[in-house]
Amino acid sequence: MDIEGLKARLAEANQEHLLKYWDQLSDEEKQQLYAELSHLDFKEINGFFKAAMEDLNSASEKLxxxxxxxxxxxxxxxxxxxxxxxxxxxxxxxxxxxxxxxxxxxxxxxxxxxxxxxxxxxxxxxxxxxxxxxxxxxxxxxxxxxxxxxxxxxxxxxxxxxxxxxxxxxxxxxxxxxxxxxxxxxxxxxxxxxxxxxxxxxxxxxxxxxxxxxxxxxxxxxxxxxxxxxxxxxxxxxxxxxxxxxxxxxxxxxxxxxxxxxxxxxxxxxxxxxxxxxxxxxxxxxxxxxxxxxxxxxxxxxxxxxxxxxxxxxxxxxxxxxxxxxxxxxxxxxxxxxxxxxxxxxxxxxxHVAKKKIPHVSDKDSKVTIKPDTPNGIKMxxxxxxxxxxxxxxxxxxxxxxxxxxFAPLKNADTADKDTPTTCRRALLNLHHRYLLAAGAQFVDKDGKVLPPSSEKEDIGGGDCKREDQDVVVECEISPLVSYAGEGLKKLVEDRTFSTPVYLDQDYTMEEPEIVEGEW
Missing domain, CATH: 3.90.550.10 (Spore Coat Polysaccharide Biosynthesis Protein SpsA; Chain A)
Structure with missing residues (x-):
């Protein structure tokens, strides 16, 4: 390890603090930190930071x-x-x-x-x-x-x-x-x-x-x-x-x-x-x-x-x-x-700059990592x-x-209002329900009553809309190996009536699709 050369590079970039704890480190930790720092271009990073902060300071200007x-x-x-x-x-x-x-x-x-x-x-x-x-x-x-x-x-x-x-x-x-x-x-x-x-x-x-x-x-x-x-x-x-x-x-x-x-x-x-x-x-x-x-x-x-x-x-x-x-x-x-x-x-x-709460080593005790309550730096x-x-x-x-x-992104846990596992699941099931309706299928509830298209009963708004009705969904899933985007379904379901749940299954070892109805 050329530690003196590294110190010189850090001093030139005004980043000497990165070796603050060097003498406290084990040989393995020294090797890890040295390898990490040796791969960083500090001049380039400092340039990124300067430009990013200039853009951040002018970001309030409307376009x-x-x-x-x-x-x-x-x-x-x-x-x-x-x-x-x-x-x-x-x-x-x-x-x-x-x-x-x-x-x-x-x-x-x-x-x-x-x-x-x-x-x-x-x-x-x-x-x-x-x-x-x-x-x-x-x-x-x-x-x-x-x-x-x-x-x-x-x-x-x-x-x-x-x-x-x-x-x-x-x-x-x-x-x-x-x-x-x-x-x-x-x-x-x-x-x-x-x-x-x-x-x-x-x-x-x-x-x-x-x-x-x-x-x-x-x-x-x-x-x-x-x-x-x-x-x-x-x-x-x-x-x-x-x-x-x-x-x-x-x-x-x-x-x-x-x-x-x-x-x-x-x-x-x-x-x-x-x-x-x-x-x-x-x-x-x-x-x-x-x-x-x-x-x-x-x-x-x-x-x-x-x-x-x-x-x-x-x-x-x-x-x-x-x-x-x-x-x-x-x-x-x-x-x-x-x-x-x-x-x-x-x-x-x-x-682009994102202000973040970045965990960092404690100044008082190097064995402690602080998780700040407010943003303390940026990610670029x-x-x-x-x-x-x-x-x-x-x-x-x-x-x-x-x-x-x-478009139905998964970003948040189910405690949020949007972009959750629940909204994603419903978006996919409702899309597949519409595929089968367009192919000539019909769905009935447990009493034999015909179920209308999901869009008539709810608004799932893929991505950024809140749920209007959390209870209504027709459970209908189609394996992507059966249909990429709704094609080829008519020969399987036209003029057929299904009671949910329905699953059109086919894995990569199966030659023909299988329709599983009323059970999973």
Missing amino acids: DDLLEPLPKEVWGGVVETSEADLLQYDIDGLTEIGESRVAVILLAGGQGTRLGVPYPKGMYNVGLPSGKTLYQIQAERLLKLQRLGEKVTGNSCKIPWYIMTSEHTKNATLDFFKKNNYFGLEEEDVVLFEQNLLPCIGFDGKIILEKPHKVALAPDGNGGLYRALNHSGVLKDMEKRGIKYIHVYCVDNILVKMADPIFIGFCLSKGATCGAKVVEKTFPTEPVGVVCKVEGKYQVVEYSEITQKTAEKRDSNGRLVFNAGNICNHFFTLDLLKFVSEPAQEKQMKH EKFVFDVFHFATDRSFAVWEVIREDE
């Missing part, structure tokens, strides 16, 4: 005069699009999937802190009748989509699944997939890579020590994707496989349509290198970021940065002018990902959508989907 609504040229949506065009988008997307030119990136570096669990969110079971976790649901959707792509092209195809983890989630995620045999996917097609960690910093610019031998570190945000892609070799792996198009999404959306062929087909029709899937804001002040333009460049603006007057603006059709709610669901070409992941472009992305992170500003009108696309069909 109203700079905001522009999305131009019609980049816009499309499920509701406004004809059945013929939707079918063509679907075929075009499935063709690319069938030719093995599509990959999926899952952003799964965050911990389940707000959810109240000590393991990655993807391992969470929201209480579905099948007991499936988010990871299993998503893996099975990929398996089904591969089969749909094969039907269109006649080729045997693969959709490689790249999962960005963090120091906190990588081992648990890898062990979970191994234990479950990758849920039927090929091991070589599930690629885990790790995002970078950044030190947590006090308001005085000093890096925080969590323990005498450990720096307080946090993932660098989902926008850390681009640096991680460059450092991990994932981009080279994609190129080797012949990938051209990539779908990027967050792990916590139970309704996510991974590698959605319609979304891919729409983006291809626009010639887009970058695309965002959005939902319509339910009300002007809904706390969700908005996809729009700022000074001619595409970006996601946080709701807190927009005044109420601007948030309430409506067009001639009565729709909110700034209504494109961001759901972290994106399309990229490989060429764009390669471009934005280069250091010259990646460094242009600013760090980048966001995946920060690359939108590299796109032009001719290379950007926005696709609006129906919230109840595609």
Whole structure:
């Protein structure tokens, strides 16, 4: 260990305090701290902090005069699009999937802190009748989509699944997939890579020590994707496989349509290198970021940065002018990902600042870790959508989907009002109920009375709406291996009457679906 060299680097960066407890450490702890500090670029970190604090101090400036609504040229949506065009988008997307030119990136570096669990969110079971976790649901959707792509092209195809983890989630995620045999996917097609960690910093610019031998570190945000892609070799792996198009999404959306062929087909029709899937804001002040333009460049603006007057603006059709709610669901070409992941472009992305309560070593007793009651420092992170500003009108696309069909995030424990295991479970069950109704099925209660569609009896509002009726739900689940998005169900359920619960089951070892009715 070159401890004198490290001391010199720390002194130059005004971070000498990181070796404050050096003489108290065991040999093993010294090795750990030395390795951790040796990998940090203190000049770069100090620069990040200075720029982040300057942005934080100017964050109160409203953007109203700079905001522009999305131009019609980049816009499309499920509701406004004809059945013929939707079918063509679907075929075009499935063709690319069938030719093995599509990959999926899952952003799964965050911990389940707000959810109240000590393991990655993807391992969470929201209480579905099948007991499936988010990871299993998503893996099975990929398996089904591969089969749909094969039907269109006649080729045997693969959709490689790249999962960005963090120091906190990588081992648990890898062990979970191994234990479950990758849920039927090929091991070589599930690629885990790790995002970078950044030190947590006090308001005085000093890096925080969590323990005498450990720096307080946090993932660098989902926008850390681009640096991680460059450092991990994932981009080279994609190129080797012949990938051209990539779908990027967050792990916590139970309704996510991974590698959605319609979304891919729409983006291809626009010639887009970058695309965002959005939902319509339910009300002007809904706390969700908005996809729009700022000074001619595409970006996601946080709701807190927009005044109420601007948030309430409506067009001639009565729709909110700034209504494109961001759901972290994106399309990229490989060429764009390669471009934005280069250091010259990646460094242009600013760090966003979150004031946090960061545990730190006690000044009075180095054996004690203090958990503060108020924010004592910041975590710096980048966001995946920060690359939108590299796109032009001719290379950007926005696709609006129906919230109840595609967006129900899992963020909080059931003690909260929204984004909970209960709201996620109900969102999925209600979607599957609607799929079967559209396929010609009918449902009756225990007295034989026909049950109407769930939407007539409740409002679950995927994501940010509170429950109106906590008691009503038709228990109906469909394995993703039976149907990816409602297709192929008519031959199974048309003109049939079911009493709930109903489960259309099929795992990756079964050749035909099985319908289980009235029991689980």
